[in-house]
Amino acid sequence: KAGVTQTPRYLIKTRGQQVTLSCSPISGHRSVSWYQQTPGQGLQFLFEYFSETQRNKGNFPGRFSGRQFSNSRSEMNVSTLELGDSALYLCASSIRDPGSGYTFGSGTRLTVV
């Protein structure tokens, strides 16, 4: 079966711009989570969606937002980009909740210049 697909793989943006990242989970997986990974902070939880509802949110500013569609596909948006937003953004899906184990996508490498 197809894995978790994230698009695009690489992105270069300028400070102040906004960006939208996309994630298609494994078919049948209803929980989608997003993480930010940086060398200094490791994997930091952004948010988790289940059946189009945000069930949990991490400690990120309001510039970071997300949503989930009825087909479980998810998007995350970052507005007013800052240099510090440069990171690998990972999407992960699970059948019902992360406690049962994630399948991660390959990530989107965002560089803000």
Added chain:
Amino acid sequence: TQLLEQSPQFLSIQEGENLTVYCNSSSVFSSLQWYRQEPGEGPVLLVTVVTGGEVKKLKRLTFQFGDARKDSSLHITAAQPGDTGLYLCAGAGGTASKLTFGTGTRLQVTL
């Protein structure tokens, strides 16, 4: 806030050696998972442990969940270059809709 500390942070060993990676917290977790991540890719789930004291084996890898469900260890026997990568532990705590990831252990296995 739940924190997971991993040790060591970095490990460079030769092929054939044994090693143990530790994952510790002051919080209790309902389940704990181990992942391996290679450069340019997302983490890949290796195992999930849910019962205190549980031991699981995956070929040369042995995973143990502490009796109090606050810590875990990963032991690799006769390491191979293919074991190279970033090892991450992750715990599911009070809310099942979130995993807390450990600080990571970067393993390099050389010939």
